[in-house]
Amino acid sequence: xxxxxxxxxxxxxxxxxTAEGTDRLMTYESLAEGxxxxxxxxxxxxxxxxxxDQCIVRNTWNFARFxxxxxxxxxxxxxxxxxxxEKVLRRLEHGQGHMHDIDLLAExxxxxxxxxxxxxxxxxxxPVAAAIRHFREEFEWHVTHPDEAVxxxxxxxxxHMPLV
Amino acid sequence: xxxxxxxxKVVSNKKMTFMEKMYxxxxxxxxxxxxxxxxxxxxxxxxxxxxxxxxxxxxxxxVLKRDEEGRENCTACGLCAVACPAEAITMTSEERKKxxxxxxxxxxxxxxxxxxxxxxxxxxxxxxxxxxxxxxLTDRIVPTYFERNDFIYGKDxxxxxxxxxVDISKRQLTGKRPA
Amino acid sequence: xxxxxxxxxxxxxxxxxxxxxxxxxxxxxxVPPAMCYYSKLQGSGGKCRTCLVEVAAGSAAxxxxxxxxxxxxxxxxxxxxxxxxxxxxxxxxxxxxxxxFLLINHPLDCPICDQxxxxxxxxxxxxxxxxxxxxxxxxxxxDPIDIxxxxxxxxxxxxxxxxxxxxxxxxxxxxxxxxxxRGDHAEISTYIEKAIDNDFSGNVIDVCPVGALTxxxxxxxxxVWFLKPMEASCxxxxxxxxxxxxxxxxxxxxxxxxxxxxxxxxxxxGKTAWICNECRFDKKDKTKWKIEGPRVINRHxxxxxxxxxxxxxxxxxxxxxx
Numbered sequence: 001x002x003x004x005x006x007x008x009x010x011x012x013x014x015x016x017x018t019a020e021g022t023d024r025l026m027t028y029e030s031l032a033e034g035x036x037x038x039x040x041x042x043x044x045x046x047x048x049x050x051x052x053d054q055c056i057v058r059n060t061w062n063f064a065r066f067x068x069x070x071x072x073x074x075x076x077x078x079x080x081x082x083x084x085x086e087k088v089l090r091r092l093e094h095g096q097g098h099m100h101d102i103d104l105l106a107e108x109x110x111x112x113x114x115x116x117x118x119x120x121x122x123x124x125x126x127p128v129a130a131a132i133r134h135f136r137e138e139f140e141w142h143v144t145h146p147d148e149a150v151x152x153x154x155x156x157x158x159x160h161m162p163l164v
Numbered sequence: 165x166x167x168x169x170x171x172x173k174v175v176s177n178k179k180m181t182f183m184e185k186m187y188x189x190x191x192x193x194x195x196x197x198x199x200x201x202x203x204x205x206x207x208x209x210x211x212x213x214x215x216x217x218x219x220x221x222x223x224x225x226x227v228l229k230r231d232e233e234g235r236e237n238c239t240a241c242g243l244c245a246v247a248c249p250a251e252a253i254t255m256t257s258e259e260r261k262k263x264x265x266x267x268x269x270x271x272x273x274x275x276x277x278x279x280x281x282x283x284x285x286x287x288x289x290x291x292x293x294x295x296x297x298x299x300x301l302t303d304r305i306v307p308t309y310f311e312r313n314d315f316i317y318g319k320d321x322x323x324x325x326x327x328x329x330v331d332i333s334k335r336q337l338t339g340k341r342p343a
Numbered sequence: 344x345x346x347x348x349x350x351x352x353x354x355x356x357x358x359x360x361x362x363x364x365x366x367x368x369x370x371x372x373x374v375p376p377a378m379c380y381y382s383k384l385q386g387s388g389g390k391c392r393t394c395l396v397e398v399a400a401g402s403a404a405x406x407x408x409x410x411x412x413x414x415x416x417x418x419x420x421x422x423x424x425x426x427x428x429x430x431x432x433x434x435x436x437x438x439x440x441x442x443x444f445l446l447i448n449h450p451l452d453c454p455i456c457d458q459x460x461x462x463x464x465x466x467x468x469x470x471x472x473x474x475x476x477x478x479x480x481x482x483x484x485x486d487p488i489d490i491x492x493x494x495x496x497x498x499x500x501x502x503x504x505x506x507x508x509x510x511x512x513x514x515x516x517x518x519x520x521x522x523x524x525r526g527d528h529a530e531i532s533t534y535i536e537k538a539i540d541n542d543f544s545g546n547v548i549d550v551c552p553v554g555a556l557t558x559x560x561x562x563x564x565x566x567v568w569f570l571k572p573m574e575a576s577c578x579x580x581x582x583x584x585x586x587x588x589x590x591x592x593x594x595x596x597x598x599x600x601x602x603x604x605x606x607x608x609x610x611x612x613g614k615t616a617w618i619c620n621e622c623r624f625d626k627k628d629k630t631k632w633k634i635e636g637p638r639v640i641n642r643h644x645x646x647x648x649x650x651x652x653x654x655x656x657x658x659x660x661x662x663x664x665x
Contacts (some may be wrong), residue, residue, distance in 0.1 A: 073529030083527030111440030241454030
């Protein structure tokens with residue numbers, strides 16, 4: 001995840017190589033290649049690396065929680081949208097989600113993005129949208145395996161704050 | 165001028181023939197029709213000994229429903245009164261006080277609710293307007309009285325008693341919107 | 344003067360006018376809905392995002408379209424700007440989304456709410472809302488609070504438009520009313536429920552687009568569509584005394600300011616006709632008011648329902664076009 005928590009997350013194959021097959025460099029231009037479909041942004045310049053044990057849903061929820069907490073509450077798409085997204089992701093992570101929740105999340109994202117006063121709304125929407133775009137099967141796994149989703153949560157986030 | 169509806173008939177005053185002047189054949193054929201109907205199935209029922217079955221959406225006397233816990237559904241929103249084409253409904257509202265939560269479902273309730281059954285045309289628009297599923301028309305018939313004032317039904321006659329619920333499940337099924 | 348085209352209608356406005364006010368100059372259904380913008384309050388607007396419009400061409404000098412939808416209440420017009428409101432599919436979609444966002448934490452207790460019938464959120468929901476909800480969680484709830492002895496705050500219904508905060512700031516001497524917390528648990532508060540005792544604090548009721556702030560002297564007394572709004576004036580030392588009294592028979596049920604078709608208090612003699620608390624809450628006696636005549640109400644409003652009396656002034660308006 002290049003550029004801090006507010007930019008689209010990329011899977012390993014897209015962070016090393018662009019969609020066209022050229023090498024990805026840690027520059028603003030190279031990371032932006034391919035737009036949001038297969039690219040990302042360098043943003044603040046810091047980056048987060050997740051290994052394959054990390055739960056994407058868990059991390060996405062973590063980001064959403066952060067943005068819901070940080071939303072100032074002035075404009076309605078951000079105030080209501082970030083809170084809503086956080087609740088849906090919390091449900092998914094706790095194994096209480098449905099398949100239509102994933103589409104709902106994608107839809108909420110699209111409606112927050114660009115409709116807010118400040119870019120916090122965009123920043124809240126992009127990581128969630130990208131996580132669904134690139135790691136949809138992980139979200140689906142949380143819906144189809146609700147019990148395992150609660151018990152088997154690998155990675156740092158789980159150690160820090162276990163679900164059960 | 166030619167009639168546009170094509171249903172105009174010109175009245176003629178023609179001379180009757182000899183057979184027509186006799187009248188008896190015409191009376192005879194008329195009596196035969198009457199006789200035929202004596203043996204046919206009757207179209208009327210002998211009310212009140214026999215009662216006709218009502219359609220599930222029959223619109224008779226109103227009922228103000230309570231929910232499962234026995235609390236009144238009506239919140240005195242006034243939509244029935246504004247929908248009523250006959251201006252038959254009137255009400256006053258009051259705020260629910262502490263300790264009355266078991267009586268009224270929402271924080272506002274109708275302290276009085278009157279339907280003038282003489283004005284009511286039983287069109288069912290109040291039932292359609294109600295957002296709280298509180299008012300329904302039932303298959304009960306409003307009786308007759310000698311005084312006009314008796315036709316003004318207050319809450320005592322309209323709200324269903326807790327132990328004698330009025331079944332409106334049939335009309336609820338017919339009115340449901342498709343999901 | 345600059346020329347702008349809104350929904351294929353050209354209009355000339357002063358430089359620095361916002362898109363929303365340019366659209367209001369045209370009038371009709373070109374005007375985007377506004378929940379938070381209030382032209383009489385400085386600094387309001389930009390928050391609710393229901394007035395979003397698409398700018399198809401930025402200006403004559405730079406005709407590129409703007410990538411994002413812009414809030415029409417806070418974006419000034421440029422010469423040669425082309426704006427799309429109701430002709431744009433994107434605007435409609437996003438407005439529907441904003442409506443959904445506003446409604447997910449709204450209790451939808453319109454049958455109880457005193458604002459029903461003159462509520463902007465109802466109008467917005469009627470035009471842009473969906474029938475069902477996709478929100479499965481529990482809605483945010485608060486207990487109703489008394490702000491002073493005349494105003495009731497239902498925080499459940501609040502859409503955080505900040506209009507009342509600006510009113511408290513700009514109309515009253517000392518502000519004891521603001522927004523606490525942030526994000527989706529932000530709430531309007533008077534700092535530990537401190538009562539507002541100011542002569543003009545009652546105007547927060549008039550500016551509230553929803554039923555969050557309501558008049559306690561009118562609470563649950565009747566529904567607005569059963570009352571007859573009459574223009575009335577009185578001798579008042581604190582305010583202009585021009586108001587609308589809502590009558591039921593010979594009784595005055597409530598008093599409000601004179602609101603125009605956008606729900607804003609009208610200007611009378613060049614001054615916004617805010618009314619004071621004494622006129623609003625205490626003068627419920629018909630003898631204290633000089634009734635001038637019926638208030639013109641939009642024919643499509645529920646308030647105009649079942650009022651069979653022909654409004655003569657409305658008829659002459661139709662005939663003369665004035």
